[in-house]
Amino acid sequence: MSPEGDKKNWVGKPLPRKEENRLLRGRGKFADDIKMREMLYLRFVRSPYAHAKIVSVDVSAAEAVPGVVCTLTGAEVAPQVQPFIEIAPDPGGKIKDYALAVSKVRYQGEPVAAVMAESPGIADDAAELVQVEYEALDPVVDAEEALKDASILHEEAGTNRVWNGVFEYGDVEKALKEAASVVSIDRLHFHRFSSTPLENNVVIAQWNPKDERIYYWCNNSFPSFAIQFLSAHLNVHIDRIRVETSDIGGSFGIKITSYPQMAVCALASKKAGGRPIKWVETRSEHITSSAHGNERTFRDTRVALDKDGVITAIASRHIDDCGAYPRYEPLGCVIWSQVFPGVYRFKNARIDFTQTVTNKCPVGPNRGYSRMQHLWFLERVVDICAHELGIPADEMRLRNYIRPEEFPYTTPNGCVYDSGNYPKMLQVAKGLIGWDDWKKKQAAARKEGHLIGLGIGTTLDSGTNNFGQSQIVNPGAPFSGNSQGANCKLDIYGEVVVAVGSCPQGQGHETTAAQVVADVLNIHPDLITVRTGFDTERNVHTGFSGTYASQFAVSGLSAVHGAAQKLKAEMKRLAAFVLETQEDDIEFGTGAQGPELRAKSTGKSINYWGLANIVNVNSAVLPVEMHDVTLNCRYIWRAPFKVPDKVRKYGNLTLTYASQLHIAVVEIDRDTFIPHILDYVAVDDCGTVINPPIVEGQVYGATAHGIGAALMESCVYDAVGNMLTSTFSDYTPITAVNMPKVKYGHIETPSPHSYSGAKGMGEGGAAPIHTISAALQDALFAEGIIVDDSFNNADSLFRAMVGKEIGQVGKLVKLERRAQ
Amino acid sequence: MYPRAFHYHRASSLKEAVAMLSQLGDDAKLLAGGQSLIPLMKLRFANPQHLVDLNFVPGTSYIKEEGGALRFGALTRHAEIENSATAAKIPILHDCAAGIADVQVRNRGTIGGSLAEADPSGDWAVVLMTLSTEVCCLGAKKTRTVPLSDFIKDAYTTALAHDELVSEVVVKAPPKGSGGAYIAFKRSAPVYPTASAAVQLIMDGDVCKDVVIALGCVGLTAIKAKDAEAALRGQRITDKALSAAMEAARAAADPQSDMRGSTDYKRALVGALVKRAIEVAMRRAHGEQVEVGHIYA
Numbered sequence A: 001m002s003p004e005g006d007k008k009n010w011v012g013k014p015l016p017r018k019e020e021n022r023l024l025r026g027r028g029k030f031a032d033d034i035k036m037r038e039m040l041y042l043r044f045v046r047s048p049y050a051h052a053k054i055v056s057v058d059v060s061a062a063e064a065v066p067g068v069v070c071t072l073t074g075a076e077v078a079p080q081v082q083p084f085i086e087i088a089p090d091p092g093g094k095i096k097d098y099a100l101a102v103s104k105v106r107y108q109g110e111p112v113a114a115v116m117a118e119s120p121g122i123a124d125d126a127a128e129l130v131q132v133e134y135e136a137l138d139p140v141v142d143a144e145e146a147l148k149d150a151s152i153l154h155e156e157a158g159t160n161r162v163w164n165g166v167f168e169y170g171d172v173e174k175a176l177k178e179a180a181s182v183v184s185i186d187r188l189h190f191h192r193f194s195s196t197p198l199e200n201n202v203v204i205a206q207w208n209p210k211d212e213r214i215y216y217w218c219n220n221s222f223p224s225f226a227i228q229f230l231s232a233h234l235n236v237h238i239d240r241i242r243v244e245t246s247d248i249g250g251s252f253g254i255k256i257t258s259y260p261q262m263a264v265c266a267l268a269s270k271k272a273g274g275r276p277i278k279w280v281e282t283r284s285e286h287i288t289s290s291a292h293g294n295e296r297t298f299r300d301t302r303v304a305l306d307k308d309g310v311i312t313a314i315a316s317r318h319i320d321d322c323g324a325y326p327r328y329e330p331l332g333c334v335i336w337s338q339v340f341p342g343v344y345r346f347k348n349a350r351i352d353f354t355q356t357v358t359n360k361c362p363v364g365p366n367r368g369y370s371r372m373q374h375l376w377f378l379e380r381v382v383d384i385c386a387h388e389l390g391i392p393a394d395e396m397r398l399r400n401y402i403r404p405e406e407f408p409y410t411t412p413n414g415c416v417y418d419s420g421n422y423p424k425m426l427q428v429a430k431g432l433i434g435w436d437d438w439k440k441k442q443a444a445a446r447k448e449g450h451l452i453g454l455g456i457g458t459t460l461d462s463g464t465n466n467f468g469q470s471q472i473v474n475p476g477a478p479f480s481g482n483s484q485g486a487n488c489k490l491d492i493y494g495e496v497v498v499a500v501g502s503c504p505q506g507q508g509h510e511t512t513a514a515q516v517v518a519d520v521l522n523i524h525p526d527l528i529t530v531r532t533g534f535d536t537e538r539n540v541h542t543g544f545s546g547t548y549a550s551q552f553a554v555s556g557l558s559a560v561h562g563a564a565q566k567l568k569a570e571m572k573r574l575a576a577f578v579l580e581t582q583e584d585d586i587e588f589g590t591g592a593q594g595p596e597l598r599a600k601s602t603g604k605s606i607n608y609w610g611l612a613n614i615v616n617v618n619s620a621v622l623p624v625e626m627h628d629v630t631l632n633c634r635y636i637w638r639a640p641f642k643v644p645d646k647v648r649k650y651g652n653l654t655l656t657y658a659s660q661l662h663i664a665v666v667e668i669d670r671d672t673f674i675p676h677i678l679d680y681v682a683v684d685d686c687g688t689v690i691n692p693p694i695v696e697g698q699v700y701g702a703t704a705h706g707i708g709a710a711l712m713e714s715c716v717y718d719a720v721g722n723m724l725t726s727t728f729s730d731y732t733p734i735t736a737v738n739m740p741k742v743k744y745g746h747i748e749t750p751s752p753h754s755y756s757g758a759k760g761m762g763e764g765g766a767a768p769i770h771t772i773s774a775a776l777q778d779a780l781f782a783e784g785i786i787v788d789d790s791f792n793n794a795d796s797l798f799r800a801m802v803g804k805e806i807g808q809v810g811k812l813v814k815l816e817r818r819a820q
Numbered sequence B: 001m002y003p004r005a006f007h008y009h010r011a012s013s014l015k016e017a018v019a020m021l022s023q024l025g026d027d028a029k030l031l032a033g034g035q036s037l038i039p040l041m042k043l044r045f046a047n048p049q050h051l052v053d054l055n056f057v058p059g060t061s062y063i064k065e066e067g068g069a070l071r072f073g074a075l076t077r078h079a080e081i082e083n084s085a086t087a088a089k090i091p092i093l094h095d096c097a098a099g100i101a102d103v104q105v106r107n108r109g110t111i112g113g114s115l116a117e118a119d120p121s122g123d124w125a126v127v128l129m130t131l132s133t134e135v136c137c138l139g140a141k142k143t144r145t146v147p148l149s150d151f152i153k154d155a156y157t158t159a160l161a162h163d164e165l166v167s168e169v170v171v172k173a174p175p176k177g178s179g180g181a182y183i184a185f186k187r188s189a190p191v192y193p194t195a196s197a198a199v200q201l202i203m204d205g206d207v208c209k210d211v212v213i214a215l216g217c218v219g220l221t222a223i224k225a226k227d228a229e230a231a232l233r234g235q236r237i238t239d240k241a242l243s244a245a246m247e248a249a250r251a252a253a254d255p256q257s258d259m260r261g262s263t264d265y266k267r268a269l270v271g272a273l274v275k276r277a278i279e280v281a282m283r284r285a286h287g288e289q290v291e292v293g294h295i296y297a
């Protein structure tokens, strides 16, 4: 549909969020608020071992507890289901994943059995009585160790390697040979952490024997993906699975992979004769066994540079650790390549990418998913090379950034960066933070022995995936493109009602969707009701519907816009008929009788009630040639993608590229080794902004997550796979007292790839992780220390600076200068 | 998770609570603010059969100045102490109360519960060790007053008999010319410190007449850093004396590696905290109003 120029009365305005009133007054409706007659409560029995054989499971004592209705074990479940779909080809494709462990456990916290009881307390009591006998096996917690296959997690796969592929473009060898200098970096490591939504996972399931349908009320954040997995797993027609979500207290991608627990709840309900089953995850369960972010190790990196410090090639080996089961993986093995060269111009690169399983919690697509690991790697490479060659960090970036005039820019692997202006963002950020002043202060402080560092992190938040990239990891994968659905209607009394296939968790979809429709119909957004929260029965979802991967502004709002335009066209046609005039004589506005359509020539008008009345309850008035007018318009938006070239691993993988440039000034206290952020700037470019405070809120939230990840949050396992950070006391998610005052700036480079110029955003590319690493690195170069890990707290800085155990430059980095 | 089932008893006086304890036996526990006990019960690490709730006993929450001492009712909440002008007369008490966890925990948690819990990471024991503190223990037959240093025996172990409870905590006001400070490093507000240092000293001009230094979270109980005190006592507080105190404090520490930090790091950290606490305590001893807060990651 060609975008008819809407007047922008509402899009771009700082409209307060429509959902605020409900949520801030505690009137949100969350999954755990739902109580049903005959409801039973489920508690999982979980493995204390990271890797063990299950010898026996005895549920008799648990079943004998008064109030316990039934139990489920892996052995009981396995014959009733198909193993979950594996996205990987062999060997990863051979892995058999069940929702309850069948013959082995593969991470601490893996569910082994489930107990269903009349109250949560009884379920807790009975779960303690389930006797499981284990025979311990050797655990592997380190990815590189795992790849040696000394102890294998999934015997059916025969190896711990899930996936391997080489991404090679240009001529790396030639570039290395012709380079003025070559920098080698032995090992860099991106740590494992997770997001910590306020609300844990919640599933209510009912396998209703009356209609043989499964009903879910839950907070899964990608339900259309979950139903595809569940349908195949449970051997149930997909239309027989109904999923509803309501308000969701955060997901950050972590709630995408709750489908195994959803499966157990459905099977439990079936066994309990159709009684609804509620499972509310505890915080410790969430931290140990929902999903973590991907951990990645970067080995044997070689960087070719010309005499001006321009990077000409990068070769490296990346090892991704996906925990015990791949689940959403190995999609992460290709998703990073959406930002293959980051914000840089180099053309030659070879990345040998491997993913392995380990005896740790499975990963899920955590905010910044798979791209942040790679972007962090590139930012480390840039800073280390700059330092080795004696080029200032800002200058190094300017020499290597993709230039503003090069957009749309095609990357070596065929991705098309829609728009951007990285040098300008750098300039804005430097201005906001007072770069030159800080440089002077830094030099003065150094003389007095203070360790202050300034760091720049430039990142991309690629949004609206081309699911065709799944074919790069598995040529047989039946996915490509991307789509989203929306419906816009005048209800019987003329109310404007919009339904979307998304399930927002704080992104303000009710507000932004209303802004878009308000502009199409030229009415106030308060007159528009937006139904968010997923519901299969609303029939507005496609197989890609959900809320994930920075895309609502593009996919969701394009669908809403399309549906609103369809509705507008029908309204116009109908009004022209009723008012006996031409369609181009009709204008949209608000009159004494509310929103209405007017004939400019006669001044006659009909309001929304009048239009809706004719179509819905007064239809004898309607001539036959207008019977196709429904005022109930469904629109499916499809992203203009092609299937990528699987052999060359080449093609456009995402539609929009929002960018962030952050600068941090960090001081490391010489006595306590505590890193303190002295100043912080976040500059964002997500194209045309639909609602500035919502965008700003996403930037602050992503910044907090990133600072937490950089300095405080790490999922730590000991050598035998015990998780050491299973409570908030140990995991220490970031809180307000840890947040610096963040200065916010933004530029707008409208996207030519979306109807409104907006780009998806919200993940922030985990910008603070790169930025804080960069600032610490700037402070520590003079100490001979390389920031080789994405997680740096006071203890690790102490171990690097005093213990000299980690991050020693001599062991990690080598510079080779060639005579030219 | 939910705690295991337990019987709930509501005491209407401290005497009745003691009687309930004797009657119910070993499986009974007192409930004060519940900020240590309830989380343990929810994780099912503690599974008492009976809870005796003190929260409805009148007259157990107060801060009184009497006879050169401050008297705290056992159920005085951290937040009440934080916001009390009376308590602020001994600034180190305010440092401590204001830095415990977050507002929610401070609104519930009590000084009596904190001492009775004897958590190796608890703040009150460290701070009160630098002052002359007595714990009033009410038993079925008698009431006794135990100096704090005798009250805390070991990690999670106190001098309380099963049917005794803490009724009051009495802190003697330090003499004129005194100053104190408490500084901890905490990764975030609602967690216990990685390490902490409490210093209470008496200055005579620039000479330190007397000093008490206690270290928190670096041993099974709060540690009195005697050699560090000796390095300052009777001395002018020069950089050299400060360094000596810092090194001696490090030597006195006996930390364990955990998620809060490695042994070596905690040892280094606690020295740095001692140094800062001494600096603030000195300034306060000289009559300066100094606000200090904990250091957060």
Ligand SMILES: Cc1cc2nc3c(=O)[nH]c(=O)nc-3n(C[C@H](O)[C@H](O)[C@H](O)COP(=O)(O)OP(=O)(O)OC[C@H]3O[C@@H](n4cnc5c(N)ncnc54)[C@H](O)[C@@H]3O)c2cc1C
Binding pocket: B029, B030, B031, B032, B033, B034, B035, B036, B037, B038, B039, B074, B075, B099, B100, B101, B102, B105, B108, B109, B110, B111, B112, B113, B114, B116, B117, B119, B121, B122, B123, B124, B160, B164, B165, B166, B167, B189, B190, B191, B192, B193
């Ligand atoms: C998230 C979180 C963070 C925290 N961070 C800190 C921190 O940084 N620093 C810190 O010091 N504390 C911290 N705490 C603990 C908090 O200060 C508690 O309030 C304190 O440890 C116990 O006091 P309570 O009144 O809550 O006792 P309860 O939990 O009710 O009881 C603790 C124990 O003492 C016994 N008891 C209670 N009152 C008496 C009494 N009058 N006589 C005899 N026995 C009694 C109980 O039977 C129980 O065994 C934290 C707690 C939480 C939940």
